[in-house]
Amino acid sequence: MSKALNHLCKTLKLSVNEIDYIEDKQFPLKVPQDFLEQITAGDLNDPLLKQVLPIKAEQAVSDGFSKDPVGDLLKNPSPALIHKYHGRVLLIASPKCDIHCRYCFRRHFPYQEQTNQRHWQQAIKAIAQDSSIHEVILSGGDPMSLNESILLGLIKDIEKIQHIKTLRIHSRTPIVVPSKAPQDALLDWAKHSRLNKVMVVHCNHKNELSDKTANLLEKYRKNGFQLLNQSVLLKDINDTSEILVALSHALFELGVLPYYLHQLDKVQGAQHFEVTDTKALELMKQIRQQLPGYLVPTLVREIAGQPNKTPL
Ligand SMILES: *Cc1c(COP(=O)(O)O)cnc(C)c1O
Ligand code: SF4
Numbered sequence: 001m002s003k004a005l006n007h008l009c010k011t012l013k014l015s016v017n018e019i020d021y022i023e024d025k026q027f028p029l030k031v032p033q034d035f036l037e038q039i040t041a042g043d044l045n046d047p048l049l050k051q052v053l054p055i056k057a058e059q060a061v062s063d064g065f066s067k068d069p070v071g072d073l074l075k076n077p078s079p080a081l082i083h084k085y086h087g088r089v090l091l092i093a094s095p096k097c098d099i100h101c102r103y104c105f106r107r108h109f110p111y112q113e114q115t116n117q118r119h120w121q122q123a124i125k126a127i128a129q130d131s132s133i134h135e136v137i138l139s140g141g142d143p144m145s146l147n148e149s150i151l152l153g154l155i156k157d158i159e160k161i162q163h164i165k166t167l168r169i170h171s172r173t174p175i176v177v178p179s180k181a182p183q184d185a186l187l188d189w190a191k192h193s194r195l196n197k198v199m200v201v202h203c204n205h206k207n208e209l210s211d212k213t214a215n216l217l218e219k220y221r222k223n224g225f226q227l228l229n230q231s232v233l234l235k236d237i238n239d240t241s242e243i244l245v246a247l248s249h250a251l252f253e254l255g256v257l258p259y260y261l262h263q264l265d266k267v268q269g270a271q272h273f274e275v276t277d278t279k280a281l282e283l284m285k286q287i288r289q290q291l292p293g294y295l296v297p298t299l300v301r302e303i304a305g306q307p308n309k310t311p312l
Contacts, residue, residue, distance in 0.1 A: 004029045012049070013041045020055040027107040027269075029054055030100040032177035038207055047205045047237045051101050057272040058102065067108035069265040071304025080119035081126055085308055088135040088168075091123055093143035093154060099176045103232055103273045105265035106141065120154060128161045135166040144173035148182040152189055159195055167195045170230075172202040174220070178212040183219065190223040199225045200259060204238050206250035214254050221255045228259035231297065233280055234273045241286035248287070248295040258297035263312065265302060277312060284312075 039048045082090040173181045300309040
């Protein structure tokens with residue numbers, strides 16, 4: 001039994017025999033302590049546990065589920081830069097994450113080829129040479145899993161490019177491992193930066209929102225970050241209107257506006273999380289009746305080759 005599994009079972013008072021566990025060497029069980037503490041002990045149906053536990057259902061093979069569902073491997077001019085959409089580029093700042101979400105479309109991404117920080121200089125150069133780009137999105141993996149001073153170095157290089165107006169950070173770190181999230185140096189920079197600052201966190205269920213996360217997000221917000229959230233719609237985890245409505249309210253309490261609700265990327269191993277479009281649209285109709293417009297996320301799907309995320 002792996003150390004991670006042993007620790008999880010002990011903490012959550014579960015026995016290995018109860019769970020349908022499979023060992024995944026390429027994308028192993030990985031759960032940070034902060035996230036583990038938000039899971040209810042003894043509950044195999046916990047909506048957070050289901051997001052991180054590798055189970056036998058992942059081995060099912062289904063038509064239409066591939067290893068590169070959003071076409072990032074095809075559209076990758078420079079190793080760290082993905083320029084698919086007009087005016088904004090995505091920079092793979094870190095290939096790593098402190099958590100492994102089982103539905104992640106990057107679970108088969110060739111991380112090794114993306115890891116090298118040498119590639120940043122090449123990416124920065126490409127951004128500087130293209131004045132149609134006004135927003136740089138730091139993504140990954142998770143950019144906030146980087147060492148804070150390394151992250152800040154990258155951000156300052158981006159800030160020097162005059163045609164860049166907005167820095168956006170896509171990160172699940174403030175939600176799943178707030179105690180390790182960048183703070184002092186990032187906040188200090190944010191206070192004085194000329195850039196618009198957007199942080200898109202990734203929370204799927206209100207149980208993920210701990211007091212630690214709340215404190216952290218307040219700091220980011222007070223220092224000039226516009227806070228948004230994206231979620232993935234996941235079967236038996238957040239696919240009821242009650243759960244989605246509660247999530248929107250809980251996020252707003254923390255100063256975060258819902259941005260996108262993603263239909264699952266059809267990545268091999270995530271079939272069992274799929275919610276049909278019919279059901280997704282029905283859920284949207286229900287939550288629109290219960291929430292103010294500004295708390296309703298946009299339901300989208302990423303389709304390879306499209307110039308934007310596609311609203312359903
Ligand atoms: C999602 C994504 C973006 C950002 O899209 P928005 O609709 O602006 O949030 C940019 N580039 C890539 C490659 C993306 O996948
Ligand atoms: S944090 Fe995001 S990128 Fe990392 S495994 Fe989870 S969904 Fe994937």
